[in-house]
Amino acid sequence: MNKRKPKDYVLLMLKGMGMGGADVVPGVSGGTIAFITEIYEELVNSLKSIKPSAVKKIFSEGLISFWNIINGNFLMAVFAGILISVFSLAHLLETWLEEEPIFVWSFFFGLILASAFYVARKIKDWNWRKILALVLGIFAAYMITNLTPAQTTEAYWFVFLSGALAICAMILPGISGAFILLLLGKYQFILGAISDLNLVILGIFAVGAFIGLISFSNLLSWLLRKFHDITIATLAGFMVGSLFKVWPWKETVSTFVDRHGETQPLVQNNVLPSYFETVTGDDSQLLFAILFALAGILIILSMEVLTKTKKL
Numbered sequence: 117m118n119k120r121k122p123k124d125y126v127l128l129m130l131k132g133m134g135m136g137g138a139d140v141v142p143g144v145s146g147g148t149i150a151f152i153t154e155i156y157e158e159l160v161n162s163l164k165s166i167k168p169s170a171v172k173k174i175f176s177e178g179l180i181s182f183w184n185i186i187n188g189n190f191l192m193a194v195f196a197g198i199l200i201s202v203f204s205l206a207h208l209l210e211t212w213l214e215e216e217p218i219f220v221w222s223f224f225f226g227l228i229l230a231s232a233f234y235v236a237r238k239i240k241d242w243n244w245r246k247i248l249a250l251v252l253g254i255f256a257a258y259m260i261t262n263l264t265p266a267q268t269t270e271a272y273w274f275v276f277l278s279g280a281l282a283i284c285a286m287i288l289p290g291i292s293g294a295f296i297l298l299l300l301g302k303y304q305f306i307l308g309a310i311s312d313l314n315l316v317i318l319g320i321f322a323v324g325a326f327i328g329l330i331s332f333s334n335l336l337s338w339l340l341r342k343f344h345d346i347t348i349a350t351l352a353g354f355m356v357g358s359l360f361k362v363w364p365w366k367e368t369v370s371t372f373v374d375r376h377g378e379t380q381p382l383v384q385n386n387v388l389p390s391y392f393e394t395v396t397g398d399d400s401q402l403l404f405a406i407l408f409a410l411a412g413i414l415i416i417l418s419m420e421v422l423t424k425t426k427k428l
Contacts, residue, residue: 125193131155132197139198139286139293146198146286146293148355152231152416157340159194160287162187163333221364222405226412228362232355234416239345239352246349253353261295261361268301272320278302279321280328287333288354295361364405365392 120128131153135146150156165186173182183189212220239246268274278300282293297303309317339347366384389400 120189125189128155128190128193129197129200132194133201134197135194135286136198136201139202145288145358147288147351148228148231148358150287151235151351151355152227155194156287158187158190160333160336160340162191163287163329164337166330167334218364218401218405219408221362222408223412224362225359225364226409227415228355228359228412229409230413230416232352232359235348235355236352238348241345246345249346249349250353250356253350253355254357255353257354257357258360260299261358263299270305274300275302275317275320276324278306279324280331283325283329284332287329287336288351360386365389365400367392367395 131149134149134153138149139146147156150159170182170185173185236250278297281300282296282302284293285296286293294303297306306317306321308314309321336347363386365387367387369383369385387395389402389405392398393400
């Protein structure tokens with residue numbers, strides 16, 4: 117692995133901030149951002165290296181040896197960015213979503229669309245198995261993102277399970293951890309625990325998240341090593357399938373009241389811009405939506421150009 121310079125770790129922190137900001141929005145995945153910024157496989161493999169044999173190195177060879185084995189500088193930079201984003205940019209993103217949802221979702225739509233194309237291009241030789249994996253990924257993401265959020269228990273075991281499942285989604289492109297929490301009926305509950313600094317709930321959730329992250333990263337690392345192209349095709353499918361969730365124009369079918377007493381959409385159907393104007397009476401803002409989507413696409417194209425330039 118090439119030795120990184122201080123400016124490289126600043127860039128990694130910024131990428132982590134992108135992941136954290138994406139994951140608090142139900143429908144956008146931190147894993148997608150990791151893929152876009154080309155740190156996905158290193159992130160998965162670094163997390164996979166955190167295992168008992170590595171921990172034993174602390175006692176036999178010292179903390180520095182353990183730190184090097186788990187690629188500690190990389191993980192620290194990325195997760196520092198994620199935490200900074202969760203406790204700062206997250207609120208800003210939620211404000212934008214509340215005030216200009218069409219623009220935000222249009223931007224993410226373009227970002228994810230271009231990203232899925234970019235990820236799919238990593239596969240050189242397509243065959244029926246890889247195409248099937250792509251289709252199954254699209255179908256799985258579509259089905260998951262169209263599930264109706266559930267009402268579930270607040271027992272500690274379920275908080276633990278929610279942490280494990282939500283964190284797995286964080287490194288799975290196309291499906292966000294926030295959306296998994298929404299499906300499990302724990303999105304508002306965990307946000308409330310953060311606001312109230314409920315250390316018991318947050319501690320149980322964090323333990324579940326840590327165990328889920330290590331376990332799932334091992335599975336993903338194995339899949340990428342043994343079935344690289346099929347795994348990439350499936351992940352690209354997840355990203356395409358998630359486009360149904362981030363479609364900017366929606367008709368609200370049913371609502372729920374959140375912990376602040378505010379009415380929030382529960383079930384929504386995707387509609388065309390013209391129909392959106394008919395049923396809501398609001399402007400579809402189609403022209404600006406297209407411009408924001410193109411901005412998302414342009415960012416991915418720019419990243420690809422910069423990556424190629426850096427390799428020259």
